[in-house]
Amino acid sequence: MDWKGLQGFLSGVNKYSTAFGRIWLSVVFVFRVLVFVVAAERVWSDEQGHFDCNTRQPGCVNICYNHFFPISHIRLWALQLIFITCPSFMVVLHVAYREERERKYRAKHGENTRLYDNPGQKHGGLWWTYLMSLFIKTGFEITFLYLLHYVYDSFKLPRKVQCDVSPCPNMVDCYVSRPTEKTVFSYFMVGASILCVILNICEIFYLISARVVALKHRGSAQTASRKFHPDVDSDGCKSSHNE
Template identity: 35%
Template sequence: MGEWSFLSDMLDKVESHSTLLGKVWMSVLFIFRIFILAAGVDRIWGDEQSNMDCNTNSPGCKNACYDASFPISHTRFWVLQILTVSTPTFIYLGQVLLVIRKENKLRRHLQQKCDSNRMIKTPKYSDERGKVHLKGFLLVSYILQLIFKILLEVAFIVGQYFIYGFILMPDVITFKGGSCRTDTNCYISRPTEKNVFIIFMLAMGVLSVLLNIVEIFQLMVSKMKHRERKSFGSI
């Protein structure tokens, strides 16, 4: 888990500036995806090419069969998926930290300001504890990062099918080409166990998409209710 420590620290910072559903998404990403990937998946896959058995001893045939069937291993594909899907969230975190830094400087400036007769700009998006309020451009930025996460997640789910040509791991792959001069059967090690993790990671991807969609609607509804209460109070 050491290689994931930096990512987990960044996610902890994002969590403090997210909604309740955003915190749930962080839990799904870290506990059910990163932890499972780091703890068990890599041990099951291992060196898949050396574990593959083919009914031929032709030099290079196993390599050609593996390369054609798995342009990228499932574990590396999932690592790339997690890092890519997390990128919009990290961009949002950068904006939040920049806003907090600017508004903290503004607060220090206000404390040192002696002339109280002039109109002075006051902090708008954060409080003294460093907690941000989702409104204005920060709200737009937060919703945009949710939309990009949905698009990236769907792209990886669809891409997984197009890259491998199948959803579940087959027991045997028939290949012909390269150094395999005839139809060659190559047998995958522990296909059932691999299928469990493939289904699990796909389910987590779908759950991630659903959480982001629900969070967008929840934000929209809460802001509409807030405007209604505000307009009702002004009457």
């Protein structure tokens, strides 16, 4: 998989992210993608080839491996990384849409006119898009954590599993290769995922709090304006006594 290409696409998100969003992106690429590519893929590269059972019954080893490991940790984490980074493209596409509207507006009304003060500023629809992307990312993170725990019943990999699935002749013992090393990486990836969830929740609260404060300041400014200019209504228009 071309993780460098994904990083190149997401690097543009930094321009529109808050401080929490920049930390989240750093955690994803340093503690998750980099660890995944450099170390985790190699640790799980021999998972099926070194899954040994104390029987030579044809098909028994493959059936037991599929029974206990229906989906590889590596493939599940790869899907997780793809799903949690895709919502960030919503923000990039929304900003690109705004920039295109800005370009067309200037072409029609002149270069000195502006439709947006800053197309990347999180106001109006872009604020909602950014907030929705955070909720989607958080939902994906929690869903994949639940799937990992549900499929394997634990984040810890056992040293030995017992299998009696057909065509195994009886109860056979099967041994997982490098279980301690795989357990360490499992806990590390789970911990990084939980950290990303916490960062997403902090960013959600930050965005909502900043929006509430901005609305309060705007309301206070409008109240003060009406107090000093009683002939101006709430829309900034002078009231007419003739109407």
